[in-house]
Amino acid sequence: MTITAIIVGVICLVIGAVLGMFFSKSSLNTKAKFIIDDAKKNAENLIEKANVQAESIKKEKNLQAKEKFLELKSQHDADIQSREKKMQEVEKRIKDKENKLNDELSKAGKLEKDLDKQIADYAKKNEILERKQQELDVATAKKVEILEKIANYTAEEAKAELVETMKAEAKTRAQAHVQSIMEEAQLNAKSEARKIVIQTIQRIGTEQAIENSVSVFNIESDEVKGRIIGREGRNIRALEAITGVEIIVDDTPEAILLSCFDPVRREIARLSLHRLVTDGRIHPARIEEVVEKTRKQIEEEIIEVGKRTIIDLGIHGLHPELIKIVGRMKYRSSYGQNLLQHSREVANIAATMAAELGLNVKLAKRAGLLHDIGKVPEQESELPHALLGMQWAEKFGENAEVVNAIGAHHDEVEMTSLLSPIIQVADAISGARPGARRQVLESYIQRLKDLESAALSFEGVSSAYAIQAGRELRVMVESGRVNDEVASQLSYDISEKIQNELTYPGQVKVTVIRETRAVNIAR
Template sequence: MIATYITIGIVALVIGAVLGIMYSKSSLNSKGKFILEDAKKSAETIIEKANTQAETIKKEKHLQAKEKFLELKSEHDSNIQSREKKMQEVEKRTKDKEHKLNEELSKVGRQEKDLEKQLADYSKKQEIVERKQQELDAATAQKVEMLEKISNYTAEEAKEELVEAMRAEAKTRAQAYVQNIMEEAQLNAKTEAKKIVIQTIQRIGTEQAIENSVSVFNIESDEIKGRIIGREGRNIRALEAATGVEIIVDDTPEAILLSCFDPVRREVARLSLHRLVTDGRIHPARIEEVVLKTQKQIEEEIIEVGKRTIIDLGIHGLHPELVKIVGRMKFRSSYGQNLLQHSREVANIAATMAAELGLNVKLAKRAGLLHDIGKVPEQESELPHALLGMQWAEKYGENAEVINAIGAHHDEIEMTSLLSPIIQVADAISGARPGARRQVLESYIQRLKDLEAAALSFDGVSSAYAIQAGRELRVMVESAKVNDEVAHQLSYDISEKIQNELTYPGQVRVTVIRETRAVNIAR
């Protein structure tokens, strides 16, 4: 600001000087001199004013700077005081902690001194006890020596004689006591066991389940039989090859017989026939398509049956694989008795017995339902069904008592809980009632399975089906591996193996079928 006023004054002075020079050169008259002097005075006046204003501004700025300095100094002093206060607080806390630490150290020192004093007292007492023990041992040895002299027995001989006498007396008393207890327990156990079994049988109503190996498919008219057979029998052959079920079309009015020992195959064939007849399109390609869809539907039905069964019995938390296995039991039989019905009966009988004995009813139902799951493997196993079922139950996280009950219900393993004999008894009750089982059917089904297994053991065989009650064995081979000549030889080899290794009534006809297909799709 000061520099601005000085600059203005200098400019005015220069302008005045220039004007004066101009006037002095142009004219030296008195008027020019007067103007020059007047201009000099104006310039001096402007310079004085500028100096005055500059001084005033300088003083103002000096005062402002001084005020700003005082303000900063005050703020600095305040910060210093705040820091000093914090440092004093920190110092005070440090001193307090140091004081507490010193107190703790002194306390620990006092405790160490007390501990050392107690250790010293304990050492003295231990020395006194050891001295007294030595004195007691010496006195005991002296007394034993005196007794040995008086009785002419050593201490060991006296001990043995005394122990032997006490043992004989205790053994005699124990035998009498055990005999009394055993007699009383046997009497009570037989009475109670009979009562529980009778009450259980009275409270459980069971249906007689007799399984057979033939299903009847009803049709509206005999005209449909011709469509099912097809031209030159191609439809019925395709259906038998796809399902492994013998389709018997005879003079029986409005009915077709489905014959197979495997209930799942029969059900697949029955449902497939129903779909084909309803749809009206019956030819080999359509038959294979429908059979595949029906097999998937049966798998879903198996899961649904398993879910319904566990809901009916009030069983919760069963692994999905075990639910599927339970559903498969619907399509299996044991000595002619439906396996799922048998397992439900065993579950209810076991639950009733467990309730009578005050045991866990839910575990009893669970073990009863699962005790025969080893009878429905997807692939044949060399293990007994009880051990196979036990392995599955263990694999899928079942209770230890349930696992033992499954494995021990035919005495393959040792029973470790009261639940195991209950399942064994319930299984016997369900299977022993009149009309429950038929040994003949079980052996018949096993014979058909052995026939199929004998054919499947040869290389190149894709599938084998025992039909006509085991009188015929149809063998499907892979055309890429087996030619016509090998097919004839294969038929002979299979018949020889059946004749040499299996036992069967009558004759078994072995039919080897080799088929070549060419399939293309027009798009």
């Protein structure tokens, strides 16, 4: 505000001077002079007021600066006092730590002295102990010598007898451990061996191959055989070349044998032969036409069977190739059990088990139906059927759990989900139930008798029963003659005898039961 007044005063002086010069030069009237003088006075007054205001502001600012200085000084003094207090606290803590350290050093010195003393005591005691040990050795030798004279046994003879006595006891006590280890070791080895044997029997077993690779075509009379053979055998050669099936015309009355490992080809040949015989026109051109029509009909029927099966089981979204493979199962059997019926049964059993366990029922049905698809390849494969089926399922976009269940149901790959053991168990249940697969009754009964006879040949066994279709042997022993330890040994010995002397499928579980009964009558 003061600076502005000064500037205004200066401007007025300048304007007055300019006007004075102007009016003096122009010889104006005296009124202008009065105006100039008045302007000078006003300018002087403004300058004087401005100086007064500037002085008052200067005093005020000096006073504020002094107050700020006092405030900063008091704050600085407070900071210095706080720092001095903290420094005193730190010095105190350092002194306390120094005192504690001195105490610890003094204690360590005392402990070191005590340790030296204890070492010296230990050396003395060790020396005394060595002397005592020498005396004890001498006394023991004298006692052994006296005992040898009394018992007429040398120390080595007594030791040998003791070792022999302990061997029997140790063998009995260790038998339980040995048996568990043997069972664990045999699980994998026997599983792999049985798997290979079963696969081999299924592929090249003579009796099974004959049953599953031959179809009988019945004819009304032997005259039809000549028409089927044709002039110089041209009809039968054409039929064999087109179908890939060997046609056996022998002395069997009113029957022709169709031999082929592929059941689908065999069925095509049978239906084609039936149509040709019914129609009566049998010649190479007609044979080719009928076989082609029959092949298309069988392929359509295979697809229809596959679709009907998945609809019955409530399975959706199956790849068309997998539907076709499911349909081909109708023409495949394993040990006399139809593969399609077996797969449907496994699907239903697996679904029931999955429902009980709270798992995905639909996935269980899917895996159960597809678990044996590797058994129906159109071309022969060197892979086991579980791995081949797993590859197909993976190729056609099946769920990872379903793929693993197919590959692991014969332990070909490691199980990675709860669905895999369910499929394995369901497959075993379907194949092992009575009547599922063809067996010779006499050999089956004889096998059960052999199992029971093997158990009854051991001392202390009162009775033996083969149960679960010969998969388990229950052995009852006399409690007075057989104790718990011997019972464990007996179970192992019986299992070894069965393994070495008998022939049986799968594995046989031997259970020895020792029972003590106390009976009293209240009258």
